[in-house]
Amino acid sequence: MKKITVLSSLILTVAFAAGCGAQTKTAGTTPAASAAATASATGTQASAAAPKAVKKIVVGTGTQFPNICFIDDKGNLTGYDVELVKEIDKRLPEYEFEIKTMEFKNLLLSLETNKIDFIAHQMEVNDERKQKFLFNDEAYNIFPNKIIVHKDNNTVKSIDDLKGKKLLVTATSNAAVLAEKYNKEHNTGINIIYTGAGEDAKTLIKQGRADASISTQFAIDFVNKSVDAQLKTVGDPLSNSKVYFILRKDGEELKKKIDEAVKAIKADGTLSKLSTQWLGADYTVGN
Numbered sequence: 001m002k003k004i005t006v007l008s009s010l011i012l013t014v015a016f017a018a019g020c021g022a023q024t025k026t027a028g029t030t031p032a033a034s035a036a037a038t039a040s041a042t043g044t045q046a047s048a049a050a051p052k053a054v055k056k057i058v059v060g061t062g063t064q065f066p067n068i069c070f071i072d073d074k075g076n077l078t079g080y081d082v083e084l085v086k087e088i089d090k091r092l093p094e095y096e097f098e099i100k101t102m103e104f105k106n107l108l109l110s111l112e113t114n115k116i117d118f119i120a121h122q123m124e125v126n127d128e129r130k131q132k133f134l135f136n137d138e139a140y141n142i143f144p145n146k147i148i149v150h151k152d153n154n155t156v157k158s159i160d161d162l163k164g165k166k167l168l169v170t171a172t173s174n175a176a177v178l179a180e181k182y183n184k185e186h187n188t189g190i191n192i193i194y195t196g197a198g199e200d201a202k203t204l205i206k207q208g209r210a211d212a213s214i215s216t217q218f219a220i221d222f223v224n225k226s227v228d229a230q231l232k233t234v235g236d237p238l239s240n241s242k243v244y245f246i247l248r249k250d251g252e253e254l255k256k257k258i259d260e261a262v263k264a265i266k267a268d269g270t271l272s273k274l275s276t277q278w279l280g281a282d283y284t285v286g287n
Helices: 003-020 031-049 080-091 104-111 127-132 174-186 199-205 218-229 252-267 270-279
Strands: 055-061 070-072 095-101 118-124 143-150 166-170 193-197 214-215 231-247
Touching: 003 055, 055 080, 055 104, 070 080, 080 095, 080 118, 080 174, 080 252, 080 270, 095 127, 104 118, 118 143, 143 174, 143 199, 143 218, 166 174, 166 199, 174 193, 174 231, 193 214, 199 214, 199 231, 218 231, 231 252, 252 270
Parallel strands: 055 095, 055 118, 166 193, 166 214
Antiparallel strands: 118 231, 143 214, 143 231
């Protein structure tokens, strides 16, 4: 990454300067005195120029969330959350961020087992997550969850119309939590089916093998345009949850730094620009 390159360049520059100094003698001094003076000066220069230790931070994200974290047509990982993480990385010189991709269902387990330091994947707060993990304080998005169906489906107009029907949700997602809670509280009788990849959901709905799923308008707009998924959103939002990064319980210092960076990114308009670029509107309003 760029920070590693810059750090290496600084070290090489110091070493080169030290080498030149060792070959220079001051007139009128003994070789021993000259060597001692040179060594002292070199040590002072090296100490002054030595870069601060940079701490490596591993960020977990996915590749299957349109406009959020996905592989573009050039094979690059990008999207709203990915580009925001890169922007935070730029503003925290004491850290070097490394983005690690994996299936969504493995993100929380990887955080719990210390394989990653925080998650960037439009994570919403729920009680189960709060018991195990730490959320940063400064929300960076609002996530409007809605029911999605095939564009020709005119019988399902809200979640209440899904009784006895198949609803696809990603395992461990907040959409799954919403569906389970709604089913329990309203005795809706929805047949909740868990899937590990968003690709399966849009394919199964298009083929008529499932009735609905839960997603956002900006995600549906993207998949309809890119792969002709033929989907639409229906009904009122099931939630308008604020979105945060999830860290381990021991990540208080990192959490503080991330919050400082997000506040600055909001204040100078960068976050709004990223949201408009990737999500089609400013979903940061009201955070």
